[in-house]
Amino acid sequence: xxxxxxxxxxxxxxxxxxxxAISWARESSMWPYVFGTACCAIEFMSVASSKYDISxxxxxxxxxxxRQADLLIIAGTVSYKQAPILKKIYDQMSEPKWVISxxxxxxxxxxxxNYTTLQGIDxxxxxxxxxxxxxxxxxxxxxxxxxxxxxxxTQSLLEDRxxxxxxxxxxx
Amino acid sequence: xxxxxxxxxxxxxxxxAYGAFVLDKTLIFKALQTLLEEDxxxxxxxxxAIDYLHVKTQPERFAVxxxxxxxxxxxxxxxxxxxxxxxxxxxxxPLFKSANWAEREIWDQYGIxxxxxxxxxxxxxxxxxxxxxxxxxxxxxQGQLCHQSDTLMDEMTPRLKSKGYTSHExxxxxxxxxxxxxxxxxxxxxxxxxxxNITSAVxxxxxxHRGFEKSCENHTYNQIIPxxxxxxxxxxxxxxxxxxxxVEGILGVDLPxxxxxxxxxxxxxxxxxxxxxxxxxxxVDMGALSNYWYLYNPREKVYDLLxxxxxxxxxxxxxxxxxxxxxxxxxxxxxLKVCLKxxxxxxxxxxxxxxxxxxxxxxxxxxxxxxxxDAINRGLSGPNLRACGVPYDxxxxxxxxxxxxxxxxxxxxxxxxxYDRMMVRFExxxxxxxxxxxxxxxxxxxAICVQDHAISLPPKKEVYSNIExxxxxxxxxxxxxxxxxSEYYRAIEGGNGELGFFIVSDGSGTPYxxxxxxxxxxxxxxxxxxxxxxxxxxxxxTLGSLNIIAGELDR
Ligand code: SF4
Numbered sequence: 001x002x003x004x005x006x007x008x009x010x011x012x013x014x015x016x017x018x019x020x021a022i023s024w025a026r027e028s029s030m031w032p033y034v035f036g037t038a039c040c041a042i043e044f045m046s047v048a049s050s051k052y053d054i055s056x057x058x059x060x061x062x063x064x065x066x067r068q069a070d071l072l073i074i075a076g077t078v079s080y081k082q083a084p085i086l087k088k089i090y091d092q093m094s095e096p097k098w099v100i101s102x103x104x105x106x107x108x109x110x111x112x113x114n115y116t117t118l119q120g121i122d123x124x125x126x127x128x129x130x131x132x133x134x135x136x137x138x139x140x141x142x143x144x145x146x147x148x149x150x151x152x153x154t155q156s157l158l159e160d161r162x163x164x165x166x167x168x169x170x171x172x
Numbered sequence: 173x174x175x176x177x178x179x180x181x182x183x184x185x186x187x188x189a190y191g192a193f194v195l196d197k198t199l200i201f202k203a204l205q206t207l208l209e210e211d212x213x214x215x216x217x218x219x220x221a222i223d224y225l226h227v228k229t230q231p232e233r234f235a236v237x238x239x240x241x242x243x244x245x246x247x248x249x250x251x252x253x254x255x256x257x258x259x260x261x262x263x264x265x266p267l268f269k270s271a272n273w274a275e276r277e278i279w280d281q282y283g284i285x286x287x288x289x290x291x292x293x294x295x296x297x298x299x300x301x302x303x304x305x306x307x308x309x310x311x312x313x314q315g316q317l318c319h320q321s322d323t324l325m326d327e328m329t330p331r332l333k334s335k336g337y338t339s340h341e342x343x344x345x346x347x348x349x350x351x352x353x354x355x356x357x358x359x360x361x362x363x364x365x366x367x368x369n370i371t372s373a374v375x376x377x378x379x380x381h382r383g384f385e386k387s388c389e390n391h392t393y394n395q396i397i398p399x400x401x402x403x404x405x406x407x408x409x410x411x412x413x414x415x416x417x418x419v420e421g422i423l424g425v426d427l428p429x430x431x432x433x434x435x436x437x438x439x440x441x442x443x444x445x446x447x448x449x450x451x452x453x454x455x456v457d458m459g460a461l462s463n464y465w466y467l468y469n470p471r472e473k474v475y476d477l478l479x480x481x482x483x484x485x486x487x488x489x490x491x492x493x494x495x496x497x498x499x500x501x502x503x504x505x506x507x508l509k510v511c512l513k514x515x516x517x518x519x520x521x522x523x524x525x526x527x528x529x530x531x532x533x534x535x536x537x538x539x540x541x542x543x544x545x546d547a548i549n550r551g552l553s554g555p556n557l558r559a560c561g562v563p564y565d566x567x568x569x570x571x572x573x574x575x576x577x578x579x580x581x582x583x584x585x586x587x588x589x590x591y592d593r594m595m596v597r598f599e600x601x602x603x604x605x606x607x608x609x610x611x612x613x614x615x616x617x618x619a620i621c622v623q624d625h626a627i628s629l630p631p632k633k634e635v636y637s638n639i640e641x642x643x644x645x646x647x648x649x650x651x652x653x654x655x656x657x658s659e660y661y662r663a664i665e666g667g668n669g670e671l672g673f674f675i676v677s678d679g680s681g682t683p684y685x686x687x688x689x690x691x692x693x694x695x696x697x698x699x700x701x702x703x704x705x706x707x708x709x710x711x712x713x714t715l716g717s718l719n720i721i722a723g724e725l726d727r
Contacts, residue, residue, distance in 0.1 A: 035351060037358045037380055038723055039405035042449070043486060046475070049468045064353040080318045081298040082358060082379045085351055111398070114312050114383035115305045116297065135486055169317060 019156050026070075027149045028058035033069035033093070035086060037076030040103035043135040044075045052138040057145050066092040071148065072125075075135075077105035078118045087170050090125040096161045098151065100144045101127045104134040126166040177206045190659040192237065192250035200253050201262045204238065208267055213240040213249060214548050215564075216268040219275060220687040221255075221282040222659075222676055225308035227684070232256055234284055237674070238264070239661055239689075243548075245569040250661065260285035263292075270551030273697040281306035281385075291327060296378040296726060298322075305386060306685075312386050324362045327374040332364060335372055342366060348711065350379045356453060356715065357722035361700060368707050373700040377693075377726055384727040388686040392652025393419055393493050396686070401487040403688060404724040407446035407667040409478075411724075412491035413439050417572065418662040418673035419493050422655050423627065430618040431495045432573040436611045437508075438481075438490065439664075440604040444515060445471045446667030446719075447555075447597040454594065454716030455522070458535055463522045470514040477507045493653050494628045495621025505612060512605055519601055536591035540714030542702050543588060550701075551694030554669020555596045556718055560588035566665040578607050590710075593717040627653050652681020661689075668692055668719055692718075692725040 005015055034044055047054050054060050063069040066089045078086055090099070101121055104110035107130045109119035121127065129147045131140050155161075174180075181203055185193045195203050207213040217239035224230040232254040240249050255261055263286035264271045275286040276295040283304035286292055294301065298318035303310055328345075337343065344365045349355030358379035363370045384403065388396050400415040401408040413435050420427065427435075452467035475485040480501055482488040490496055526532040542552070544560045557564055565582050567575040583599035585592025621628040625644050634641030655677040663672025669691030676685040695718045703711040 038382075039402050039486060041357070042405055045449070045468065046472060046485075049472065050465055051469070051472050076358075077380060077382050079379060079381055080315055081321075081381065082350070084318060084321055085379075089351060112382045112387065114386055115310070115315050116381050116383045117315070119315070137485065170319060 019158075020153075022157055023153050023155065027152055029061075030057075030059040030071045030098075030145070030148070031061045031063050031069045032059050032071040032073050033063050033066050033089070035072060035074045035076075035089060037074075037078060037082065038105065040075035040105070040135040043138060044073070044102075044141065047138045047141045052142065054142065054145070057142060057149075059145055066090075067094065069093055070097050071100065071145075072097065073100045073102055073141075074106040074121055075102045075141075077110065077112060078121050078124075079116050080118055081116070083118055083121075083124050083170060086121065087124050087168070096155075098128045098148045099125060100129045100131060100141075100148060102131040102133075102136055102141060102144065104132065107132070110134055122168075124168045124170055126164065126168075174206075174210050176210050177203060180206055180210075188252065188659075190250075192252040192659065194252045194254070197236075197253040197255060197261045200236075200238075200251070201264060201267070203251060204240070204264050204267055207240060207249065207251075212243040213247075214243045215241040215245065216264075216270045216274075216551055217241055217248070217661075217663075217670065217672065218674065218687065218689040219264075219271060219278065220674055221278045221284055221306075222685055223282060223306065223308045227678070230254075234259065234282065236261060236278065236284065237659070239672075239674070245564045245566075248661070250659075255284055259283060260287055262287050263289040265289055268551070269546075269549050270694050270697065273693065280304070283307065291330075293326075294378075296381040298378070305383070312383070312390055322376060324374050324376055328362060328364060328372065331372040331374060337364075337371065340364070343371065346708075348708075350376075356720060359696065359715070359720060359722060359725070361703075361711070361715075363703075363708070363711070365708065368709075370703055370706055370708060370711060373703050373711070375696060375700045377696060377722075380722040380726040382723075382727065384688065385686055388683055390682070392681045393655060393683065394648075394653060396683070397491060398487065398489045401489050402723050403690065403727065404446070404667055404671075404692070404721045405486060406449045406721055407442035408486060408488050409438050409442040409490050410446070410664070410666050410671065412489065414664045414666060414671045415673050416491040416493050417664055418660065418675055419653075419655060421662040422658045422660045422675060422677055423494070423653070425494060425622045425624065425627065427495060427573075427622060428619040429616045430499075431620045431622075433611050433615045434496060434500065434620060435491070436573050436575070436578075437608050437615070440607050440611075441474060441477075441508075441511070443667050444601050444604050445474050447601050448515070448518070450716070450719040451522070451594060451597055454590075454713060455526070457712050457716050458532070460526065460532070463525060466518045466521045470511065470518040473511050473514050477504075477511055480504075480507065492621065492628070494624065495619075499620050508608070508612065512608065515601065516605065519598060523598065533591070535710075535713060536589065536594060536717075538587065538589050538591075539710045540590045540593075540702050540706065540717060541588050542698060547588065547698070550698040552669070552698060553691050553694070554666065555583075555600060556593055556669065556691075556695050558583060559585035559592035559596045561586050566663060566670060570663075572664060575607075578610050580604075580606050590713050590717040597719075654679065654681055655683070663689060666691060668695070668721065668724065688724075688727060690724045690727060692720050696720050696725055 131144045234255040238251040280294040348361040350358045350360040360376040363373045400411040403411045452464045455463040482490040547560045580603045583596045630641045635645045657679045661674040672689035674687040678684040
């Protein structure tokens with residue numbers, strides 16, 4: 001039996017926690033910034049096009065300005081030369097923000113264990129979800145998106161994500 | 173008339189065991205000049221260096237190798253020179269503009285100095301990098317952090333000065349890339365703008381340098397195939413083919429007929445999907461989004477076919493030295509027909525929208541022009557060169573896999589603008605479809621790998637049932653295919669042009685050195701010069717029309 005406001009107004013009203021309401025709204029309107037550098041980015045093209053259609057999950061508004069995005073998807077190899085740029089883009093995004101590291105290269109350097117490739121972007125910026133594959137199939141990208149939504153659902157508004165302790169190799 | 177190269181340098185050159193003309197480094201400039209002016213070797217294919225640290229029989233530690241083609245693209249000549257301990261030689265940039273970036277790469281990777289080079293600085297590695305990674309004594313895993321990007325003002329200021337700008341007051345500087353939606357990957361172009369006009373531009377590459385060549389030196393020949401996938405990842409299989417074709421050239425093996433035809437079919441299919449993604453992307457840049465779906469969805473269909481055939485959508489690793497990993501599956505022909513039909517549909521739907529579309533014409537015609545002569549001198553190839561009206565297509569000038577017996581046309585442009593480059597690609601999709609249909613009809617039965625146990629893996633039945641088969645498999649996997657010592661270059665027509673591999677082998681199962689001739693690299697080197705004087709919006713389309721793929725560009 002409904003109690004409180006719901007008892008008075010019936011089904012036209014739902015009471016919930018502010019946290020849940022905001023997470024619920026955020027979840028289905030992620031604005032991704034795709035930091036696509038290599039082959040994995042070509043697979044992201046498939047994720048965005050009609051067959052896999054990322055808009056089913058509310059994340060089709062791909063932004064090309066980090067200032068407008070709240071989800072950073074790194075799809076592709078990141079070299080040492082690229083690292084400061086990645087960091088800058090991450091820093092330019094406003095909180096709250098989430099990061100998906102897609103593909104073997106972004107996660108660990110992949111099979112480029114050599115002098116030029118960064119051995120995992122998590123030495124530069126914090127990562128929320130890692131996706132395996134070289135490249136990951138489009139389904140795996142979508143799965144990662146759902147994972148981020150799960151993380152969002154558990155996060156409280158009161159938690160200041162900017163205060164997380166992370167120190168990457170380029171942080172001085 | 174002056175004397176030809178062979179007459180003039182008769183007494184100064186020697187031929188090495190692999191057919192290269194070896195000259196003293198002081199004669200290189202003169203020799204290349206003679207080749208260019210007297211023998212009409214107008215196309216500099218590539219320049220690379222070799223570090224002979226572990227080869228004791230060579231006179232010096234370093235050598236520089238030049239590959240040139242004549243004006244009809246029929247003959248290839250290799251010129252080689254040893255570099256003494258001064259580690260310096262003459263630059264050939266006054267003769268070939270394409271040498272500019274190629275020499276910078278050698279400086280960056282090997283530390284060989286080119287005198288009189290206009291701007292000898294690092295190109296692939298970042299500016300804080302110390303050492304030269306392709307030297308044999310540089311450890312492969314020794315990475316170096318980069319803290320800051322290059323401002324590029326050291327290139328921009330002289331460029332502006334040469335155009336008469338002494339002050340920068342009226343100009344606006346803008347970075348296009350390396351993280352920009354229209355930069356298609358990780359390419360950076362730094363422009364000085366006067367209003368919306370680009371007065372001068374410089375490009376910086378290397379953001380996707382992944383150490384392909386160093387990795388090759390540490391893997392067996394067949395292990396390298398997955399690395400080749402990731403060069404031009406829009407047409408992975410063409411890279412597989414180009415690489416396997418070069419190694420097979422050194423081995424001196426001839427593929428079984430069925431293997432050749434399968435390579436033609438799958439190779440042309442790769443070319444089609446390469447062009448599809450290029451055209452789809454440039455149309456998006458122009459604001460014509462619907463065409464993206466028309467062109468991308470057929471590509472998706474081809475992915476399904478390729479996953480069935482190779483197990484992967486994008487990075488297929490389908491070829492092997494001496495053949496390929498699997499035969500065509502049952503029902504392949506039907507799937508292929510469906511794909512070709514969808515491709516044709518996608519192309520005709522797109523053309524219906526743009527062919528007579530005024531906006532499309534205005535945005536592409538007479539935009540981003542490069543002349544025939546300039547294009548050759550700068551080393552452009554493939555659709556970009558054909559768009560200028562130069563009929564250079566390796567499938568015709570140096571046919572392999574029976575291409576000479578197929579009935580198809582070379583698509584040619586006349587102006588060399590964005591429009592021509594796009595239309596050449598549209599036409600090539602149609603021509604490739606023709607080739608595939610003919611090849612399917614002629615596809616013979618038989619083996620798909622050369623029947624030589626020193627090259628191809630034995631059938632699994634033998635591996636599991638007798639010791640010879642098991643040993644054979646074991647040795648081939650662990651030691652790799654033994655490739656006789658050689659220095660060898662061979663190319664095919666890739667999605668973007670002449671895609672060749674220069675391989676130095678030492679008889680073992682691992683290459684001593686591999687250098688790719690990436691067609692994009694030369695197109696990208698030409699790009700800043702093409703866009704100078706045009707509007708910023710045109711620069712975006714010009715980049716898209718050159719189809720720069722960062723994986724191949726930076727390796
Ligand atoms: S993970 Fe594989 S597919 Fe993705 S960028 Fe790296 S090499 Fe390319």
